[in-house]
Amino acid sequence: MIAVTHFGYLVAGYSITFGAIGGYAAWLVLRQRALGRAATDKRSPDEPSGTTS
Amino acid sequence: MRTRVSLVLGWTTILALGLTVWLALFVSPADVNQKDAVRLLYLHVPTAWIAMYVSFGVTTVASVLWLWKRTRSPKWDLLAGASAEIGVLFIGLTLIIGSIWGKTTWGVWWTWDARLTLTAVLLVLYLGYLAVRRAPAATEVRAKRAAFVALAAAVDIPIVHFAVEWWRTLHQPASILDDRRLLDPQIHGSMGTTLWVGVLAFTLLYSWLLLKRYRLAQMEQQIEDARLDEAIAERRAEAEEAGLPVPT
Numbered sequence: 001m002i003a004v005t006h007f008g009y010l011v012a013g014y015s016i017t018f019g020a021i022g023g024y025a026a027w028l029v030l031r032q033r034a035l036g037r038a039a040t041d042k043r044s045p046d047e048p049s050g051t052t053s
Numbered sequence: 054m055r056t057r058v059s060l061v062l063g064w065t066t067i068l069a070l071g072l073t074v075w076l077a078l079f080v081s082p083a084d085v086n087q088k089d090a091v092r093l094l095y096l097h098v099p100t101a102w103i104a105m106y107v108s109f110g111v112t113t114v115a116s117v118l119w120l121w122k123r124t125r126s127p128k129w130d131l132l133a134g135a136s137a138e139i140g141v142l143f144i145g146l147t148l149i150i151g152s153i154w155g156k157t158t159w160g161v162w163w164t165w166d167a168r169l170t171l172t173a174v175l176l177v178l179y180l181g182y183l184a185v186r187r188a189p190a191a192t193e194v195r196a197k198r199a200a201f202v203a204l205a206a207a208v209d210i211p212i213v214h215f216a217v218e219w220w221r222t223l224h225q226p227a228s229i230l231d232d233r234r235l236l237d238p239q240i241h242g243s244m245g246t247t248l249w250v251g252v253l254a255f256t257l258l259y260s261w262l263l264l265k266r267y268r269l270a271q272m273e274q275q276i277e278d279a280r281l282d283e284a285i286a287e288r289r290a291e292a293e294e295a296g297l298p299v300p301t
Contacts, residue, residue: 005088028265
């Protein structure tokens with residue numbers, strides 16, 4: 001791909017696609033972690049949250 | 054076990070998507086008429102495949118399984134919702150990439166062509182489906198409403214598919230899912246390979262996203278159920294304190 005036609009359109013198309021998919025995937029992972037943490041905290045209310053000791 | 058499956062699937066998906074981008078941008082040749090704009094179709098076709106046929110297909114089947122009393126289980130409702138959300142993302146991307154490609158080839162961002170318009174209607178229908186899922190109601194009631202809306206929305210899928218044959222449209226006819234062309238594909242060489250690798254990569258991506266979204270939906274449901282139990286226990290305690298009869 002040396003002389004590319006429609007370069008801006010290609011950049012826009014690929015950026016939007018992978019940006020949106022990446023954003024959605026990141027939201028899924030982060031939300032799952034947050035809910036997992038919340039569930040763990042709820043199960044052990046005596047233990048201080050966010051500590052391992 | 055589930056984490057390992059998710060991990061393996063996740064890395065396989067990343068590799069497959071990387072291969073798709075490499076083939077699409079650096080290996081496959083430019084088209085004689087469309088020039089390099091053809092490279093957008095290596096995203097447009099797989100996203101349309103995932104949205105229309107896979108995601109909304111799974112939502113429809115899962116909704117039927119929930120409505121059928123013999124197979125009714127909360128997992129079908131959660132699966133239907135998870136798949137529809139992914140479908141909405143992909144149908145949105147299909148429309149955006151298609152619009153960008155349309156500008157390069159047709160000279161316009163949008164035209165009220167039958168295929169395009171019906172695809173936009175499909176997006177609105179499934180946004181409505183997701184809105185119904187978010188409306189406050191008892192779990193069973195919400196699942197029933199959502200399942201009926203999913204079946205109503207699914208009516209648009211074959212109409213979108215056959216729109217290019219039933220009406221005179223600007224959109225080209227089916228390139229892959231056409232019985233006359235399935236065994237005699239019109240796309241040859243590295244272009245065809247790139248398209249198939251893209252379809253496979255996006256199918257893997259859908260599987261990974263569905264795995265994650267379904268697990269998340271399960272966790273959300275568990276939290277909602279726990280909150281409901283907590284609220285009921287609080288009301289009962291209040292009633293007992295006030296000396297009111299407590300329903301069992």
